[in-house]
Amino acid sequence: MTIFSTKNLYANCFRILENLEFISLYFFSISERFLKNRLSFQQIKSNHATRTNKYIMDMARNFTEIKALNLNFMYFCADKNYLFESSWPELKSLTIDFYDLVFSNDLLVELIKGHDLQRLRILSMSLRSESVNALRIYCENLEHLELVDVKIKELSKVMKFLLMLKRLQELRFEFTVKENHLGYKGDGLTNLRRSYEFPIEKIDRFENFISQHSSLKSIALINWPGLCIENLFKSRMIAAVKNIDFHFKQYD
Structure with a gap:
């Protein structure tokens, strides 16, 4: 209903x-x-x-x-x-x-x-420390997690949390916010992109997560600002060795 x-x-x-x-x-x-x-x-x-x-x-x-x-x-x-x-x-x-x-x-x-959740999809929020801690405590049986237009303030902490999800099989990060529909221009547009940007200097945290997680079967990274296919060479190699389906897409 x-x-x-x-x-x-x-x-x-x-x-x-x-x-x-x-x-x-x-x-x-x-x-x-x-x-x-x-x-x-x-x-x-x-x-x-x-x-x-x-x-x-x-x-x-x-x-x-x-x-x-x-x-x-x-x-x-x-x-x-x-x-x-x-x-x-x-x-x-x-x-x-x-x-x-x-x-x-x-x-x-x-x-x-x-609630003993198996699937969680979160859209449009800034993920702060208190939420990450709560997810770690209450969502230990998650198998499917989607974060859509979620601003990740502390990538390292989020990766540590994801490692604790021993049953996690599917993980999806997606960004759908379009500056032109929100009326952003100039500096406002630049600041919007920065607020969602992947911190490239911490790409090793993401690589370590893929390498260490034991149950992961699928990862999707869709239109994450600041991230390009060249940044993900090592991540994709690790995923291939572990038979993890790795999907990356960047819109024009």
């Missing part, structure tokens, strides 16, 4: 459905400010919409048999009490699109606590 929600009306469907195994929730409210500035996702603060956001999340917690959950937060109300620990005992797959929300790290930690 997929719900695009801006009104309480949509949440009423939860009352008549039982035994759901997959829910996809989209929380958004388009404001005049948004139309004027397409970058102000976190500043969309419709009171009605944030009440609906919390209301629907509370309703979704009633479905304890959910195995897959897709959450899209275009806004977040910081003064609401979002408590999700162990809300879905059967949950195995979680997709979260944060749209660069200020409180996304806190929300991520709250969502993964108490």
Whole structure:
């Protein structure tokens, strides 16, 4: 079931459905400010919409048999009490699109606590130390991890965390942000690319990760700014020796 929600009306469907195994929730409210500035996702603060956001999340917690959950937060109300620990005992797959929300790290930690996830897909956030630590503690059984438009502040720490995921089989880093759709120009465009850039001086950390991980079967690096095929010669050689499917693509 997929719900695009801006009104309480949509949440009423939860009352008549039982035994759901997959829910996809989209929380958004388009404001005049948004139309004027397409970058102000976190500043969309419709009171009605944030009440609906919390209301629907509370309703979704009633479905304890959910195995897959897709959450899209275009806004977040910081003064609401979002408590999700162990809300879905059967949950195995979680997709979260944060749209660069200020409180996304806190929300991520709250969502993964108490859930034995096998698949995790995270979109549009800056991955900080507290989130990496929480992922290490609560996601030890991950088999599939996707990081899309995720700003990685400390590559070394992330690689160490990934090494601890003993069951990880598929890893994907993807960057889809296009400067032209966000209205960036000049220095703004340059700064955007830098915020996502792969730190080439630390490529050895990535090579060591591939060399040392025991269960990895597939790696995909899609359109990572600052990374080119020449930088990955050694990584690809290591992957070939270990029979790891290595996929690299850079858009023009």
